[in-house]
Amino acid sequence: MSYQWDILGEEGLQFFGKMSASISHEIKNVLAVVNENAGLIQDLIYMHEKGMPIDPEQLKSVSQMITKQVKRADTIMKNMSKFAHSTDQLIKTESVSVNDILDVVTNLANRFADMREITLEKIPFDEPIKIKTNPFFLENLIWLCFDFAMDATGPERTVRLLAKEIDNSAQITFSQLGSLPVMPLETFHGKRVEALLSALQGDITVDTQAGTLSISLPV
Amino acid sequence: MTNAQSTPSQIKLLVVDDEVDFLNTLSQRLKSRDFQVTTASNGNQAIQEATGEFDVAILDLKMPGMDGQELLKILKENHKFLEIIMLTGYASVESAVECTKLGAFGYLEKPYDLEKLMAVLRDAYETRLKKKFPHDQKRMKELDTLATGDPMAALRAMMRLDDLEK
Structure with a gap:
């Protein structure tokens, strides 16, 4: 880290x-x-x-x-x-609920989505996911992904959001990103995202064919 | 979207805001002051509605899809004498200057006092009449005497001046 x-x-x-x-x-x-x-x-x-x-x-x-x-x-x-x-302890990690963090950022992002006439659809989780992380940095990273996902959304104008736990990692996936193949990924995956991923010990995967962007974080 | 029936001596207002609860309440208050009010909750509805003649339009600056500035530009291009008042939740010098450049008459920050809006409406309607009848000296003189004072009384008197030609 x-x-x-x-x-x-x-x-x-x-x-x-x-x-x-x-x-x-x-x-x-x-x-x-x-x-x-x-x-x-x-x-x-x-x-x-x-x-x-x-x-x-x-x-x-x-x-x-x-x-x-x-x-x-x-x-x-x-x-x-x-x-x-979420900025209370900026340099410490704490046990947080991924669902709670996603709720906070989705609520914040909704106004931006409304202005862009985009719907944000959060799929309910099967199981609650708890991770030890820095909540503010995670919110910041999720927002950057939201912002990019809204630009990359397809003709449905809906960004779908799903979180699940796979092999000791929490995965947050943004899907329905139909415009990904024509998006300049380098403008998104720059220094800001790299710095946040490094602080969170996370990773981002973009699948242009499937139209998905996923954040992986250690549980 | 609502479209009120007009009587010959009513000032016709187009009010556009995506905040429907705000739009409906403002519309109700303006109607009780004898304005003919047509409302639209987005830019496209407003453009469809604006095929008729309006005296003044009141537009929210931040709206989904087509924003207030874009709508302002389109309405000004297509309606020579229409005066436009912009409403915003966050007033900044930059956006006020930009709106003025695009031809907005006034710029008000929400929430505002309705009396303030009435005063801006009075001034906007006066400007509209001056542009509409630039060579009518008699009418100009009368307008100048109405430029200050109670906004509602002034608006009613200006409306009669506007009706002289109709």
């Missing part, structure tokens, strides 16, 4: 910044909906003061909308909190 801190530090900061910006954008959208609904209540009060009756059903609908947005914001913030805490 070796840490190329100059590359890991720069890449990690960029990754953290990109995700934070995306989260703040999502939260702003939630606030915008809540703000419009608060304004709608003010409009209803104003009209009521002018003699127009208030429709309880309309008030109920506004209240439900606000509750829905609060739940949405809570989900976003819980995921952000998990993500932020």
Whole structure:
């Protein structure tokens, strides 16, 4: 295991910044909906003061909308909190659930996928997989793979994600990558990915014919 | 996508945002202020909808597929007098400059105060009328007197000026 801190530090900061910006954008959208609904209540009060009756059903609908947005914001913030805490022990490895890590990154990547009109489909695991690794570096590597996989997706516009344990290694596979044969792999598999793989003691395999990209990590 | 029936003296707005809950609530509030509002939740729907005439469009900057800047460009190319206000969750100098270069009239960061949006709508509609009737001195003078003050009152008065020719 070796840490190329100059590359890991720069890449990690960029990754953290990109995700934070995306989260703040999502939260702003939630606030915008809540703000419009608060304004709608003010409009209803104003009209009521002018003699127009208030429709309880309309008030109920506004209240439900606000509750829905609060739940949405809570989900976003819980995921952000998990993500932020993955940097707690940056130079130590810890026992982590691959499923939990994939959930965090898939939730973060979903907004980027939506913008690119791509669906991320996570196949449920047969067995929970636990590995001893650095969670932040793993999240960073999975994000880079997601980003590349979204560019490499085929006409179905779906990236499928599967994790399983094979021969003492955890394997995370991105499939449905129909455009892999025409993708410039060297732009993906550069210094950043190499530095992360080295820190995680992992490996990446790309099968252009099958349209898959797999990360292997020691269990 | 919704398309409200218009009466002769309503300002016609096209509102485009992929955040459907936001779109519906904003639309409801604008309709209660006597605007005719047509909504679309993506760029392609908006282009299909924009075959009719609109006075002002309000576009979200970040949308799946065709983003707000691309839509802004297309709408400006095809609608000479349409004024466009951009909405964004993250306002940056760079994107504001870019949108202005592409012909956006205004640029607002979400969440905003509706009164602020009404003021920008008033100014956008005034600009539209000035471009539409550049040689009508009488109308220009009247427009100048309406340029400040209560946005709704000004918008209603401007609408009457616009209707003079219709």
